[in-house]
Amino acid sequence: MKVAVVGATGLVGGVMFQVLKEHNFPITELMPVASARSVGKLISYEGKEYPVIGMQEAIDRRPDVAIFSAGGSTSLEWAPKFAEVGCVVVDNSSAWRMDPTKKLVVPEVNADELTPSDLIIANPNCSTIQMVLALAPLHEAFGIKRLVISTYQSFTGTGVPAVNQYEAEKRGEDTSDTDRPYHYPIFENCIPHCDVFLDNAYTKEEMKLVHETRKILGDDSIAITATAVRVPVHGGHSECVNIEFKKDFTVEKVRELLAATPGVIVQDDIKNNVYPMPLLAKHRDEVFVGRIRRDESIGNGLNLWIVADNLRKGAATNAVQIAEYLVENKLIGQTVEA
Ligand code: 2RA
Numbered sequence: 001m002k003v004a005v006v007g008a009t010g011l012v013g014g015v016m017f018q019v020l021k022e023h024n025f026p027i028t029e030l031m032p033v034a035s036a037r038s039v040g041k042l043i044s045y046e047g048k049e050y051p052v053i054g055m056q057e058a059i060d061r062r063p064d065v066a067i068f069s070a071g072g073s074t075s076l077e078w079a080p081k082f083a084e085v086g087c088v089v090v091d092n093s094s095a096w097r098m099d100p101t102k103k104l105v106v107p108e109v110n111a112d113e114l115t116p117s118d119l120i121i122a123n124p125n126c127s128t129i130q131m132v133l134a135l136a137p138l139h140e141a142f143g144i145k146r147l148v149i150s151t152y153q154s155f156t157g158t159g160v161p162a163v164n165q166y167e168a169e170k171r172g173e174d175t176s177d178t179d180r181p182y183h184y185p186i187f188e189n190c191i192p193h194c195d196v197f198l199d200n201a202y203t204k205e206e207m208k209l210v211h212e213t214r215k216i217l218g219d220d221s222i223a224i225t226a227t228a229v230r231v232p233v234h235g236g237h238s239e240c241v242n243i244e245f246k247k248d249f250t251v252e253k254v255r256e257l258l259a260a261t262p263g264v265i266v267q268d269d270i271k272n273n274v275y276p277m278p279l280l281a282k283h284r285d286e287v288f289v290g291r292i293r294r295d296e297s298i299g300n301g302l303n304l305w306i307v308a309d310n311l312r313k314g315a316a317t318n319a320v321q322i323a324e325y326l327v328e329n330k331l332i333g334q335t336v337e338a
Contacts, residue, residue: 001026001327004063004087006078007070008032008043008052011159012092015316016067017045019285023320026327033058033066035074055081063087064332067319083119088332090121090319094204097122097212104215107321108263109136114322116331121322126314127151127205127228127237128212130287133313134264134306135243137257139217142300143246146223149209152231152238153194154278155186157310162186166232186232194228203228235282236309245300251292254302258289263313268292276307284309285317 003025007013013034020027032043032052042049055078058066066082068075072095079089079096096102103113104122106129114121124132135144155162158181165180169187176185184191194205205228214220231238259266267276268290276288287308295301308314326332 001065001332002029002031002061002063003027003323004031004033004058004061004066004082006033006055006058006066006068006074007092009034009038009041010069011156011163012069012311012315015311016069016319017043019312019316019320021046023324025320025323029061029063031058031061031063034070058082059085059087065090065323065326067323068092069315069319079120086119088119088121088323088326090123090322092123092315092319094125094208095122096120097124097208098215104212105322106132106136106216106318107325108133108261110216110218111322111325114325114329114331118331123315123319123322124212124216125205125208126157126308126310127153127239128209128216129314129318130237130306130308130310131209131239131241132213132216133261133287134258134289134304135213135241136217137261138243138245138249138254138302139219139222141247141253141257142249144217144219144222144243145246145300146244147213147225148242149224149226150240151194151205151209151226151228152190152233152240153205153228154233154236154310155182155230156234157194157237157314158182158230182230186230188232190232191230192227194230202226233278235278235280236307236311237314238276238278239304239306241304241306242295243302243304244295244298245302248300249302251294251302255292258292263287264289266290266292276305278307278309281307281309283312285312287313 069092072093075095206226209226275290291305
């Protein structure tokens with residue numbers, strides 16, 4: 001496969017190369033792609049050095065698949081140009097997620113929706129991916145009526161600038177006069193403000209959980225409210241998810257369904273202090289679920305604690321898994337010759 005990684009010099013781009021290598025993705029030609037200012041930089045991959053190239057050069061080389069993690073505006077401008085030459089784009093930005101003509105995919109949940117005509121495929125938001133992977137089997141079994149979600153999101157979700165702000169503050173530096181991504185210090189702090197505020201007083205990050213979850217689970221009737229918080233944690237995003245089901249359930253059946261779900265690992269043994277933590281999820285591709293317990297304040301209520309590495313299953317791994325599905329199901333490779 002001729003593979004373009006667009007946004008090659010970013011935080012997720014770097015993880016993308018790591019995941020492609022670990023998954024032994026069938027690459028015959030690798031194209032690291034980034035903005036003009038990065039062209040010529042060298043990217044190491046499996047012992048070889050690859051120069052970063054620009055967008056048009058990548059298109060001219062006719063990649064079979066292009067995995068984008070370069071922001072929404074870049075994707076809106078360039079993804080259609082890659083698709084025009086028959087290249088399948090898997091995009092990690094929010095640009096295409098809610099476009100009714102585009103598929104929003106967590107492979108273990110809804111990859112079977114993909115067809116050869118899908119040339120731009122949206123990778124969901126990190127906090128959505130880890131949650132819907134755990135919720136999908138429970139929704140099928142018991143029907144989800146309402147979700148109340150609180151997220152505790154690693155600053156790595158905001159990319160290199162946030163890592164730089166955190167590390168500077170950890171060294172004791174005052175970042176207030178720098179071009180920092182957060183309005184306030186993130187070190188030893190929690191900030192209830194991920195992405196921008198909307199007219200309804202929720203943030204874009206919180207509304208992504210609402211809209212993307214409904215689209216992936218295919219059920220607009222699910223009532224959802226969310227609070228997204230930025231926390232000074234490296235290893236991943238954590239989520240407290242309160243679920244009201246339509247049908248009754250048993251905690252044992254919930255645990256059984258989760259344990260049987262590909263990509264999910266149940267860590268739930270409170271007698272031995274076993275539960276998911278970013279410390280344990282870091283650098284892992286799985287989604288970890290624990291603190292499984294009935295919500296005793298309502299009928300058919302359940303509480304879950306869900307943790308995953310936001311740069312891996314929350315971004316790079318999910319995108320690579322989509323590409324793997326496309327290869328396995330021969331939905332890649334119809335690139336138009338130059
Ligand atoms: C964040 N989910 O955590 C967003 C984008 N990666 O900042």
